[in-house]
Amino acid sequence: MAKPVSIEVWNPSGKYRVISTKPMPGTRWIRLLTDQDCRVEICTLKKTILSVEDILALIGDRCDGVIGQLTEDWGEVLFSALSRAGGRAFSNMAVGYNNVDVEAANKYGVAVGNTPIDSRGLNAMGVKYGPETSNIELFQKHNAFHVSLALCGVLTETTAELAASLSLAAARRIVEADEFMRAGLYEGWLPHLFVGNLLKGQTVGVIGAGRIGSAYARMMVEGFKMNLIYYDLYQSTRLEKFVTAYGQFLKANGEQPVTWKRASTMDEVLQEADVISLHPILDKTTYHLINKERLSNMKKEAILINCSRGPVVDEVALVEHLKANPMFRVGLDVFEARSLTYDEPHMKPGLADMKNAIVVPHIASASKWTREGMATLAALNVLGKIKGYPIWSNPNNVEPFLNENSPPPAASPSIVNAKALGLTASKL
Ligand SMILES: NC(=O)c1ccc[n+]([C@@H]2O[C@H](COP(=O)([O-])OP(=O)(O)OC[C@H]3O[C@@H](n4cnc5c(N)ncnc54)[C@H](O)[C@@H]3O)[C@@H](O)[C@H]2O)c1
Ligand SMILES: O=C(O)[C@H](O)CO
Numbered sequence: 001m002a003k004p005v006s007i008e009v010w011n012p013s014g015k016y017r018v019i020s021t022k023p024m025p026g027t028r029w030i031r032l033l034t035d036q037d038c039r040v041e042i043c044t045l046k047k048t049i050l051s052v053e054d055i056l057a058l059i060g061d062r063c064d065g066v067i068g069q070l071t072e073d074w075g076e077v078l079f080s081a082l083s084r085a086g087g088r089a090f091s092n093m094a095v096g097y098n099n100v101d102v103e104a105a106n107k108y109g110v111a112v113g114n115t116p117i118d119s120r121g122l123n124a125m126g127v128k129y130g131p132e133t134s135n136i137e138l139f140q141k142h143n144a145f146h147v148s149l150a151l152c153g154v155l156t157e158t159t160a161e162l163a164a165s166l167s168l169a170a171a172r173r174i175v176e177a178d179e180f181m182r183a184g185l186y187e188g189w190l191p192h193l194f195v196g197n198l199l200k201g202q203t204v205g206v207i208g209a210g211r212i213g214s215a216y217a218r219m220m221v222e223g224f225k226m227n228l229i230y231y232d233l234y235q236s237t238r239l240e241k242f243v244t245a246y247g248q249f250l251k252a253n254g255e256q257p258v259t260w261k262r263a264s265t266m267d268e269v270l271q272e273a274d275v276i277s278l279h280p281i282l283d284k285t286t287y288h289l290i291n292k293e294r295l296s297n298m299k300k301e302a303i304l305i306n307c308s309r310g311p312v313v314d315e316v317a318l319v320e321h322l323k324a325n326p327m328f329r330v331g332l333d334v335f336e337a338r339s340l341t342y343d344e345p346h347m348k349p350g351l352a353d354m355k356n357a358i359v360v361p362h363i364a365s366a367s368k369w370t371r372e373g374m375a376t377l378a379a380l381n382v383l384g385k386i387k388g389y390p391i392w393s394n395p396n397n398v399e400p401f402l403n404e405n406s407p408p409p410a411a412s413p414s415i416v417n418a419k420a421l422g423l424t425a426s427k428l
Contacts (some may be wrong), residue, residue: 005057006045014039016064018379018388019095021050021072026091026372028404029379036383038064052297062183065382067375073099074112075171083108089385091115091378094153094365097416098309106420113381113415115155115374116395119310146334155370162214162364163307165276166331167220168311169203170303171275171364172196192343197274197301201256204228205273206307208280211396214239216277221258228260231269232280235262269298275303282309292317296321301327307364309335315348321355332359373402377413384412390426391418 008023011034018038025203026058033040041057043050049071050058055078059066063085068074082090092100111168135160156312169175177194181185204220206213207230220226228243230236240260247257251350263269266289274300280286290304290313298304306313315336322328323383335347365371380401384391389409392398395414401407411426412418418425 005043005054007058008044010034010040010042011037012039012066014344017041017062018065018067018386019043019058020067020379021055021058021062021206022069022093024067024371024375024378025368026375028357028372029375032376032408033379034381036387038386047422052077059085059087061085063087065091067378067382069095070094070096070099074099074105075357076104076107079104079108079110081112082294088381089113089380090096092134093374094129095377096281096309102417106417107211109419111412111415111421112417113378113385114414115377115415117379147323155365155374156215158209158367158370159307159364160219162333162360162366163212163216163279163305163331164219164223166305166307166333166358166360166362167199167275167277169305169358170305170329170331171199177324187371194407197303198343199226199275201225201227202274203227203229203272204249205269205276205370206232207269207276207278208286209236209239210279210281212307213277213279216279218242218279221260222276225250225256225258226275227258229263229272230260231263231266242265267294270294270297270298273302274299274322275305277305278312280308281313283313287310290314290316290318295321298328300325302330303331305331307333310334315351317349317355321350322356326356329356329358331360333360333364334358376408377401380408381412381415384410385415390424391415393425393427 010030014034015037016039017139018040020040020042023042023044030254045054047054052073055072059081061080064087066082066087068090074090088109089111090105091117095116097112097114100112102112158231171370173194173196204217204226206217206228209217209230213230214236217228217230219238221228230239240262243258247259251257278290280289288311292314295317313336318330322330335345345361347359351359364373373395377398389410392409392411392413398413401408401413409426415423
């Protein structure tokens with residue numbers, strides 16, 4: 001057993017010892033584990049970011065699985081310790097897993113789970129949707145509002161909504177105006193007071209049009225009638241069809257249609273877009289994707305949003321750019337780290353003083369439903385490996401795991417190294 005660090009124990013006589021390095025939202029995840037003979041130990045240490053040593057103490061001599069957080073450095077040291085303690089299951093409570101050395105996990109035979117949550121809503125609305133169904137068909141069968149809802153997921157939509165909130169807040173200078181009001185500086189309406197940018201008819205640029213980038217693009221296109229330009233290594237046919245169909249819908253209603261363009265270079269997006277939102281994964285190829293030179297390619301009054309990972313932007317260069325271009329605005333949910341792992345809460349010097357920057361503490365996925373769903377998926381990833389269940393065949397459709405009224409499928413929802421470990425896919 002682990003050294004007596006500060007822990008809360010559920011089902012003390014459970015056969016499998018599962019650790020959660022943090023208390024997580026909701027109780028369903030605990031119930032799902034204890035119902036399956038797990039003893040759940042939750043670390044309650046009053047320390048925001050646990051060190052490798054803290055986690056080693058938690059793992060102790062015997063541990064079957066760990067649910068960890070994106071703030072932790074899961075590498076060689078922790079995976080070897082988990083393996084020595086008999087554990088073969090780990091899950092991040094996050095969709096991003098740049099804090100995890102997957103090679104090291106492979107070496108010790110540890111499954112690594114993450115929490116991609118998508119495709120909720122279609123089935124609930126009775127809309128039949130599959131890869132063979134185009135968005136145009138969906139538009140024809142259902143109105144735009146339904147389709148837009150249907151295509152968004154739990155973590156995906158929550159994160160995209162925060163990116164959209166930051167875009168609006170930056171465009172309309174909401175944080176500055178709020179501070180002005182609270183400081184008692186408002187003396188009466190003035191023609192020039194906090195004049196910002198109108199989004200309608202402008203161009204939104206998305207870099208990384210995966211799950212979240214596409215959901216954000218749809219919100220901005222549909223919500224504010226913006227034209228879209230995107231850059232991704234892969235074509236996002238579904239997104240393109242959505243914008244085409246929405247454009248047709250607007251035209252049929254006598255409105256200016258929206259347009260889309262897939263850029264062949266990232267610089268094309270930077271030069272053309274009025275609002276640019278970053279949604280790639282963080283890896284060596286996306287580190288400092290936005291640097292001094294690229295910032296200088298953007299419009300002087302552009303808005304840059306980052307809800308992906310801090311190091312995608314060179315934050316030092318960003319501060320310089322914000323100082324030199326007062327009409328350029330940013331909305332940041334994430335901040336740069338010293339490495340590819342994790343180093344928030346630090347901000348680079350000068351950023352906090354910039355009026356043209358909106359900064360929030362990594363809250364993009366912070367809706368109750370999403371966070372409880374993430375906890376459930378992380379717990380089920382670990383449980384599935386412990387019980388020898390197969391891997392869910394479609395990690396982008398994990399809705400059956402989230403339905404509180406029925407038992408979850410006997411599978412791990414999303415194991416990122418399933419192939420490397422030779423784990424079999426579920427036939428469910
Ligand atoms: N701020 C938050 O709280 C929060 C919440 C959820 C996810 N995230 C971050 O968002 C990231 C994206 O999540 P997702 O679910 O949309 O992932 P995803 O895998 O669906 O999408 C990522 C996209 O980025 C593209 N991409 C990769 N390298 C690129 C490059 N060099 N240039 C352009 N595009 C590139 C990929 O092709 C893919 O389409 C996660 O990895 C995570 O780091 C942050
Ligand atoms: O990767 C993730 O899931 C986020 O950064 C936290 O929700």
